[in-house]
Amino acid sequence: MTAHDWLDDYLLGMPGATTDYKVEWEWQRYQVGGKMFAATMQPGPQYREYAGRRLVSLKCDPAWAEQLRAEHPHILPGFYADKRHWISVDLDGDVPEELLRELCDHSYRLVFAKLTKKLQREIAGEGA
Numbered sequence: 001m002t003a004h005d006w007l008d009d010y011l012l013g014m015p016g017a018t019t020d021y022k023v024e025w026e027w028q029r030y031q032v033g034g035k036m037f038a039a040t041m042q043p044g045p046q047y048r049e050y051a052g053r054r055l056v057s058l059k060c061d062p063a064w065a066e067q068l069r070a071e072h073p074h075i076l077p078g079f080y081a082d083k084r085h086w087i088s089v090d091l092d093g094d095v096p097e098e099l100l101r102e103l104c105d106h107s108y109r110l111v112f113a114k115l116t117k118k119l120q121r122e123i124a125g126e127g128a
């Protein structure tokens with residue numbers, strides 16, 4: 001058991017969240033309304049600074065992402081994603097659980113906000 005065994009349940013506990021495994025990428029993806037808000041992966045040795053790390057990639061406000069990367073050595077630019085809008089958190093690093101939960105919530109809200117109003121209402125109805 002690791003410190004972040006709760007992560008899968010936490011991400012799937014968000015209203016309308018679904019998951020699938022992308023075999024080609026070796027990513028577990030978490031989506032809402034068909035849009036990805038999180039993914040877990042462990043990049044191979046060819047990916048230098050990411051190699052061998054257990055990561056969760058999350059969408060993030062660009063200004064906050066920059067601040068987080070400056071303050072936390074285990075928060076990296078998004079692996080294989082838009083480096084301005086995505087961050088990758090090393091799950092074996094020293095990022096506090098409370099902050100990781102906040103980042104997961106933030107990512108979900110950013111993606112949810114971009115869904116159509118109709119889809120947002122449908123998803124909100126599921127959780128009611």
